[in-house]
Amino acid sequence: MVGLALAKALYAIPTWTRTVRLVHEHDALRVALGCGDAPPSHWACYRFAAKLRAHQALLDECIGRVTDSLQAKLKGYGDHVAIDASDMPAYANGQRYTSKNGPERERFSDPDASWGHRSAVSTRKGGGFYGYKLQAAVCTKTGLPVAWSVETARANESMFVAPLIDAARQRGFAVDSAAADKAYDIERVYAECAERDCLPIIPVRQTGAVKRGDHLPPECEHGTWTFAGSDYKRQASKWRCPTGECKPASTWIKASRLHPLIPRETKRWKQMYRKRAAVEREFGRLKHDWALLPLRVRGVERVRLHADLAILAKLSCTLERARAATRARVAARAAQRE
Numbered sequence: 314m315v316g317l318a319l320a321k322a323l324y325a326i327p328t329w330t331r332t333v334r335l336v337h338e339h340d341a342l343r344v345a346l347g348c349g350d351a352p353p354s355h356w357a358c359y360r361f362a363a364k365l366r367a368h369q370a371l372l373d374e375c376i377g378r379v380t381d382s383l384q385a386k387l388k389g390y391g392d393h394v395a396i397d398a399s400d401m402p403a404y405a406n407g408q409r410y411t412s413k414n415g416p417e418r419e420r421f422s423d424p425d426a427s428w429g430h431r432s433a434v435s436t437r438k439g440g441g442f443y444g445y446k447l448q449a450a451v452c453t454k455t456g457l458p459v460a461w462s463v464e465t466a467r468a469n470e471s472m473f474v475a476p477l478i479d480a481a482r483q484r485g486f487a488v489d490s491a492a493a494d495k496a497y498d499i500e501r502v503y504a505e506c507a508e509r510d511c512l513p514i515i516p517v518r519q520t521g522a523v524k525r526g527d528h529l530p531p532e533c534e535h536g537t538w539t540f541a542g543s544d545y546k547r548q549a550s551k552w553r554c555p556t557g558e559c560k561p562a563s564t565w566i567k568a569s570r571l572h573p574l575i576p577r578e579t580k581r582w583k584q585m586y587r588k589r590a591a592v593e594r595e596f597g598r599l600k601h602d603w604a605l606l607p608l609r610v611r612g613v614e615r616v617r618l619h620a621d622l623a624i625l626a627k628l629s630c631t632l633e634r635a636r637a638a639t640r641a642r643v644a645a646r647a648a649q650r651e
């Protein structure tokens with residue numbers, strides 16, 4: 314059954330029924346899965362999925378074991394993450410109105426989903442969509458997910474930063490910094506990150522305070538003050554007069570949304586923010602290569618299981634590749650010695 318779940322994600326098949334049919338006519342797959350002449354029926358698959366939903370703790374443990382092994386293999390996995398949300402249109406009618414100029418749709422085939430907003434991608438326009446959002450924290454170094462959750466599309470993404478960081482820490486990831494886009498530029502997110510000793514890397518939104526220029530470094534007649542390091546214990550950054558003629562020549566600014574511990578003017582901030590793209594890449598790969606989309610299940614519980622299995626399949630394959638690489642290295646070293 315686990316092999317079937319893996320095959321489903323590997324071959325990017327949206328349903329169990331089609332996965333079973335593929336295994337049926339594919340001798341090599343049957344051998345690989347070790348199910349002889351009689352692969353499980355699609356009913357067995359759906360029963361298995363129902364059992365997995367009922368025993369979420371076991372599935373979480375399984376994911377935890379895979380991420381543990383991956384942490385041992387891949388250095389820096391989960392040290393710095395990028396957080397974002399991505400649209401997952403529900404397996405339901407995505408038309409908002411039942412007819413042209415008609416009334417708004419009230420009954421949906423998937424009542425757990427809701428209307429949310431997504432941004433434009435390629436030639437697709439941005440706008441409203443009906444479905445779910447995958448909230449994820451992705452490692453910026455390895456490009457692998459470290460924590461994720463599926464929420465209804467209406468839910469505000471900034472609410473999931475703290476739970477994602479907590480979930481990642483529970484799996485043993487360091488999460489020293491979290492990069493996110495403008496949508497997360499909210500004072501509460503900075504406070505939640507500070508509480509968790511995690512550096513937020515978020516660009517500034519055009520709010521009233523920003524229009525006034527409150528986010529700019531201090532100035533004096535000698536010019537703009539320069540950044541002189543941050544004290545993480547004190548949660549403040551130090552700024553210095555460019556010529557040092559002012560009295561006092563430096564000042565501490567408490568960390569906040571307008572003045573983060575890693576100032577947005579610094580090269581370090583820009584480098585870290587650039588790595589945020591990792592999360593967008595990973596969404597693309599999960600959706601197109603690992604059968605995260607299209608959804609062919611309804612209800613948030615089923616959609617969550619679907620996302621868990623797709624990501625678990627991807628992580629397991631990465632782990633297997635890492636192990637194969639280690640085996641090859643060991644073999645090559647042994648051959649050299651002989």
Ligand SMILES: [Zn+2]
Pocket residue numbers: 533534535536554555556557558559
């Ligand atoms: Zn000065």
